[in-house]
Amino acid sequence: MFQLGKTIISEEIIENDFVCNLSACKGACCVDGDAGAPLTDRETEILVDIYHKVKPFLRPEGIEVIEDQGAFVKGEDGEWETPLVNGSECAYVVFDGEIAKCGIEEAHNHGAITWKKPVSCHLYPVRIREYTELTAVNYHKWHICDPACSLGQELKVPVYKFVKEALIRKFGVSWYKELEEVAKQHLTQ
DSSP, X not given: OEEETTXXXXXXXXXXXXXXXXXXXXXXXXXXXXXXXXXXXXXXXXXXXXXXHHGGGSOHHHHHHHHHXXXXXXXXXXXXXXXEETTTEETTEEEETTEEEEHXXXXXXXXXXXXXSOHHHHHTTEEEEEOSSXXXXXXXXXXXXXXXXXXXXXXXXXXXXXXXXXXXXXHOHHHHHHHHHHXXXXXXX
C-alpha cells in the first residue's frame, strides 16, 4: 500500500494487468453478484434526474424494477446501489446479443445524457472505499474477469492504465500524474 494525499492505494492496481474482454465474459460483472452497482449520494440524484432520458434505452424488465423500487435502492450493507432484476442483473443492463451492456452508457453514447455511468462501474476492477480520513483504492479480483486479466497481460496494460479515465474522473489529473510517478518508481524497484 502507498498513500497519495488522502488516498491509500493497493500496489495490485500497478502490478496486475487488465483489459475488459466482453467477447469472453459477456459483461458478466453487470449480471452476476449479489448487489447492484455502488452509488454515491450525488449519483443517486443524477439517476433520478436522468431517468426519463435513459428509460428509452432500457429493457422492460429493468424499467419495471426501477419504477417499482426506484432509480436506486439501499443495499444490505446500508449503502446506495442500483436495483436488480430478479436479484441478478442490474436494472440498467441492456443486452447486445449475448453481451450485457450499461443502458446508462448507451444513452450517453447516443448523446441523450452527458453523464457516462456510475463511477464504480467506470472504475471496475478498481473498488473505492471511503473512510472518515482516507479513501482506499483497491483492485477487486473476480474469477469472471480472468479473460480480462489474460488480455491485459497479453497487451501489457496495468489496471491503473486501463481505468485511467475513471481514476481521473474520481480523483483528478494531478492525482493520476502522481500515481503514474509512483507506478514508475514501484516497477523499477
